[in-house]
Amino acid sequence: MFSKTCKYAINAMIYVASLPGGNERSGLKDISKAINSPEAFTAKILQQLVKSDLLHSMKGPNGGFYIHRDTHQIFLSEIVQAIDGDLIFTGCALGLEKCSEDHPCPVHHKFKAVRDHLTGMLMTTSLKDVADSVNVGSSFLKI
């Protein structure tokens, strides 16, 4: 569904969003430990998120990553889009180059319904929604 990179990215964003204090910073080590991901690889992903303006960073002592925007206004779809692009939202299920309403692949219509469901879910689920559920202990970021 999502690339491994994208899964790490979502996890990382949720973790940072779930930190108390809102704009508190969290370092690479903390993040990768919290989401159980390889540190160096996570660094690259965080860089991508910073470039996509989903995350912000500060170098030096007490530096780290933080979220600038209101987490209530950041939706999972933005993270997925930033990392995996929009093929998941628009691509043909069977990989056809030219697949559209006018020239549909054999599963186009049925698949579109599922994809719209997924897209809708991602576009309406905010980082705050999921971070809150982590904070109240009703969901988890790792084992």
Next chain:
Amino acid sequence: MFSKTCKYAINAMIYVASLPGGNERSGLKDISKAINSPEAFTAKILQQLVKSDLLHSMKGPNGGFYIHRDTHQIFLSEIVQAIDGDLIFTGCALGLEKCSEDHPCPVHHKFKAVRDHLTGMLMTTSLKDVADSVNVGSSFLKI
């Protein structure tokens, strides 16, 4: 969503299912031409499908691949399962090893709804359904 291998597999199965005459055989060349896939790679995929008993094959002159079972009773889910395994049906959206109703990841419940939708679609869409739509010209296997 699906691996490229799986997409080729679905396309190939639909193509063979859409052949007139039902149990007619189609060769590797025809199939890979029809679905616009690399021939040698497609050969490997067809082998997998044969091993999974979704497809049957005959060597020698006039040999080729054909579908044994009633295409009305073969569902897309079986193809996906045979090639990509069942991670798409059961795996955690965020890649967590231990993700369940009791110990859900932050998107578990919302994602489950989407996944159930996908699963339901795949389990109820038969090869005959989609092959028919190709045959009447309302859907296409390539550009």
Next chain:
DNA sequence: ATATTAAAGGATATTTTTGTCCTTTATAAA
């Protein structure tokens, strides 16, 4: 029987994704 055809199978190559390591740059604290 022999030749031809087409799938099966094994080995290998290429590409993409995932992952690591090390140096450079920016920031802050001493």
Next chain:
DNA sequence: TTTATAAAGGACAAAAATATCCTTTAATAT
């Protein structure tokens, strides 16, 4: 101002997915 800290960036490595090539096996037709 110097030192410590932590992200940024570049180069490289490993693993997995995708793809090719060539030989072997099975079936048919001559």
